[in-house]
Amino acid sequence: MSQAADLTHADVDRLEDIVDKSALVEVCRSFFDLFSIPIRVFSRDGALLADAHETRAICTYVNTLPEGKLACSALVGEVKARDPEGTVEHPCFTGAIYRVVPIRYQGRRLGRFVIGPYFPAELRRVPGSLLVIDDAIDGEKARLALGEMPRVRAETAERLADHLTRILDLIIFSGHRSFLTSEMHVASVRESFRALAEKNAALQDAYDKLKELDRLKSNFLATVSHELRTPLTSIIGYSDMLATGIAGELNEEQAEFVETIRSKGDHLLALIGSLLDLNKLEQGRVSLSLVHIDVPALIDEVKKTLTPVASKKAVRIETRVEGPLPKIEADPVRLRQVLFNLTENAVKFSPREGVVTLGARGVEMAGGDDGDAMGLVLLAAPRSGIELTVADQGPGIPADEHAKIFDAFYQVDGSSTREHGGTGLGLSIVKRLVEAHGGEVWVESELGRGTAFRFTIPEVEP
Amino acid sequence: MQLDFKARELTIKLVYYGPALSGKTTNLQSIHQLVAGDVAGRLMTLETKDDRTLFFDLLPLTLTSEKGLSVRLKLFTVPGQVIHNATRRLVLQGADGVAFIADSQRSETKSNASSFVNLRQNLSENGIDPAAMPLVIQFNKRDLDDIRTDEEIDALAARGKEPVFKAVALRGVGVLETLLGLMDVTWRHLEASHQLEEKFGVRADPLLAELRHHLGVGREAAR
Numbered sequence: 001m002s003q004a005a006d007l008t009h010a011d012v013d014r015l016e017d018i019v020d021k022s023a024l025v026e027v028c029r030s031f032f033d034l035f036s037i038p039i040r041v042f043s044r045d046g047a048l049l050a051d052a053h054e055t056r057a058i059c060t061y062v063n064t065l066p067e068g069k070l071a072c073s074a075l076v077g078e079v080k081a082r083d084p085e086g087t088v089e090h091p092c093f094t095g096a097i098y099r100v101v102p103i104r105y106q107g108r109r110l111g112r113f114v115i116g117p118y119f120p121a122e123l124r125r126v127p128g129s130l131l132v133i134d135d136a137i138d139g140e141k142a143r144l145a146l147g148e149m150p151r152v153r154a155e156t157a158e159r160l161a162d163h164l165t166r167i168l169d170l171i172i173f174s175g176h177r178s179f180l181t182s183e184m185h186v187a188s189v190r191e192s193f194r195a196l197a198e199k200n201a202a203l204q205d206a207y208d209k210l211k212e213l214d215r216l217k218s219n220f221l222a223t224v225s226h227e228l229r230t231p232l233t234s235i236i237g238y239s240d241m242l243a244t245g246i247a248g249e250l251n252e253e254q255a256e257f258v259e260t261i262r263s264k265g266d267h268l269l270a271l272i273g274s275l276l277d278l279n280k281l282e283q284g285r286v287s288l289s290l291v292h293i294d295v296p297a298l299i300d301e302v303k304k305t306l307t308p309v310a311s312k313k314a315v316r317i318e319t320r321v322e323g324p325l326p327k328i329e330a331d332p333v334r335l336r337q338v339l340f341n342l343t344e345n346a347v348k349f350s351p352r353e354g355v356v357t358l359g360a361r362g363v364e365m366a367g368g369d370d371g372d373a374m375g376l377v378l379l380a381a382p383r384s385g386i387e388l389t390v391a392d393q394g395p396g397i398p399a400d401e402h403a404k405i406f407d408a409f410y411q412v413d414g415s416s417t418r419e420h421g422g423t424g425l426g427l428s429i430v431k432r433l434v435e436a437h438g439g440e441v442w443v444e445s446e447l448g449r450g451t452a453f454r455f456t457i458p459e460v461e462p
Numbered sequence: 463m464q465l466d467f468k469a470r471e472l473t474i475k476l477v478y479y480g481p482a483l484s485g486k487t488t489n490l491q492s493i494h495q496l497v498a499g500d501v502a503g504r505l506m507t508l509e510t511k512d513d514r515t516l517f518f519d520l521l522p523l524t525l526t527s528e529k530g531l532s533v534r535l536k537l538f539t540v541p542g543q544v545i546h547n548a549t550r551r552l553v554l555q556g557a558d559g560v561a562f563i564a565d566s567q568r569s570e571t572k573s574n575a576s577s578f579v580n581l582r583q584n585l586s587e588n589g590i591d592p593a594a595m596p597l598v599i600q601f602n603k604r605d606l607d608d609i610r611t612d613e614e615i616d617a618l619a620a621r622g623k624e625p626v627f628k629a630v631a632l633r634g635v636g637v638l639e640t641l642l643g644l645m646d647v648t649w650r651h652l653e654a655s656h657q658l659e660e661k662f663g664v665r666a667d668p669l670l671a672e673l674r675h676h677l678g679v680g681r682e683a684a685r
Contacts, residue, residue, distance in 0.1 A: 107524030
């Protein structure tokens with residue numbers, strides 16, 4: 001806090017810190033112009049803050065005399081040194097008077113003002129004290145010079161001092177007020193900033209903890225998945241061996257049981273594989289080996305792979321490739337995984353005798369990473385790419401679920417008795433893989449009218 | 463509290479706290495009008511916007527104790543609006559006593575409570591134990607309709623430990639009683655922690671009597 005004035009108690013220690021000095025000078029000047037009485041304002045430690053005076057004829061005369069000059073400067077020193085509790089009249093040997101008035105503000109003496117010298121109107125004769133000040137003094141000259149001094153009645157002097165006291169109080173008050181206002185303004189801003197900075201630090205702390213927790217989660221997932229996979233491989237391997245009859249012929253029931261163990265084991269292995277996959281994708285540890293992709297061929301291949309599964313439900317897989325496609329590069333294994341996941345899903349959710357359509361077409365992709373970026377229309381280079389579509393005639397997905405289905409472990413039908421199995425990881429893997437390729441995936445669906453998943457892969461820069 | 467030995471000057475800071483529009487500034491205005499001329503300084507209002515306090519109001523009162531000690535009371539208000547919390551906390555710094563001005567209207571019960579919780583929080587943040595802060599409570603606006611009844615307030619006041627006053631600050635009713643009550647608890651607290659009587663020969667009763675004299679009231683709390 002500043003030394004000048006204490007903000008806690010809104011106190012003023014030094015007059016010069018809060019008053020508008022030019023206002024003070026102007027008031028003194030106009031007082032002098034009006035009444036021809038000199039005025040000076042001093043701070044508590046004696047610094048002269050404002051001064052309006054003209055040297056009087058008597059003072060000029062006295063100062064031409066060697067003794068007179070000494071007496072005059074001694075007197076001026078005395079007047080300056082006075083710091084009274086209440087108003088005092090300090091007499092000069094010329095008969096003139098200096099009136100010293102303390103300046104008080106909020107119960108404190110902050111300084112004083114001095115009006116004078118003026119000649120008391122009541123005094124008629126040249127005082128003896130002036131005539132003995134110097135041997136060389138000329139009584140007549142002194143009388144003439146004194147005559148030019150303003151004459152003021154005691155009562156008038158008191159009223160003038162009161163008037164000045166009030167004006168000075170106002171100047172100090174308004175100075176103090178603007179001083180406090182600006183100090184409070186700065187202090188408030190500083191205090192708000194401090195509070196915000198504290199909050200920010202707390203948030204950052206919480207964020208760091210969450211990030212660490214997330215890292216631990218990923219590590220845990222990786223470790224657990226790995227540890228699970230080892231014994232699972234044995235389970236699958238040994239049930240395989242049992243099934244082939246290495247350990248002796250199985251009867252029909254035993255063979256069926258072993259087959260169940262094996263297929264559930266496979267399912268578990270796939271789930272663990274997905275978890276590891278997702279984990280790697282989340283940590284951005286998947287490296288893509290990009291090669292040119294023949295999209296129609298890829299679509300055909302996925303169709304061929306899934307046709308046996310689809311035909312069990314009498315679901316038909318159709319393909320539709322529109323026009324020439326731009327050239328794209330992608331990781332063939334990963335892109336196949338995306339298309340396979342989506343198509344497998346589509347088949348799973350298709351009604352009996354439904355149709356699943358795999359499509360591809362060239363499109364203009366929305367450019368830029370940040371849709372809100374200023375000047376996007378100028379900055380974003382148009383990009384073309386391929387849009388792949390997997391559409392089914394299944395039950396559809398409610399609109400409010402569209403954003404959530406790409407979250408890991410999210411299931412539209414989250415109940416334990418849900419009709420379709422699955423890990424809930426497929427779509428989140430799809431999303432991460434597509435994004436790793438610089439593309440986008442989204443869903444278009446209406447309840448009861450089927451679902452279409454679309455994703456884009458950008459064209460290779462020529 | 464600030465004590466300047468050389469200047470024989472004691473400064474006490476009293477803060478009027480409370481929710482927006484409960485009448486904190488009105489309390490100070492009433493005191494300013496009621497107190498004899500040379501005791502109260504000018505009432506300073508810092509930056510008001512639509513008649514709402516933005517930083518604080520300040521009313522200085524100056525008394526002289528029997529031993530010639532100058533006792534300066536500085537009455538502050540805080541801005542009541544929720545968003546000015548940083549300013550409130552600043553004004554609260556160095557407070558020796560707090561008058562909590564509550565709005566008696568039933569509809570304001572909740573904002574009274576949350577402003578009081580805010581007071582306690584800000585005291586704690588300033589490193590002051592709220593329980594150790596001299597406090598009086600004023601239920602203002604007793605002239606309005608649909609206010610919490612006298613019986614209700616009296617019953618609650620009897621259970622609480624701080625003095626409770628009722629006021630119509632706009633008409634000056636109960637305002638001086640609140641100030642005297644606040645001065646009373648504050649002085650007792652300062653006396654206990656600083657032994658003002660033993661060290662400086664300032665006794666509570668003559669000083670409070672002088673304050674009462676200047677305020678022109680007998681000691682009649684509206685309890």
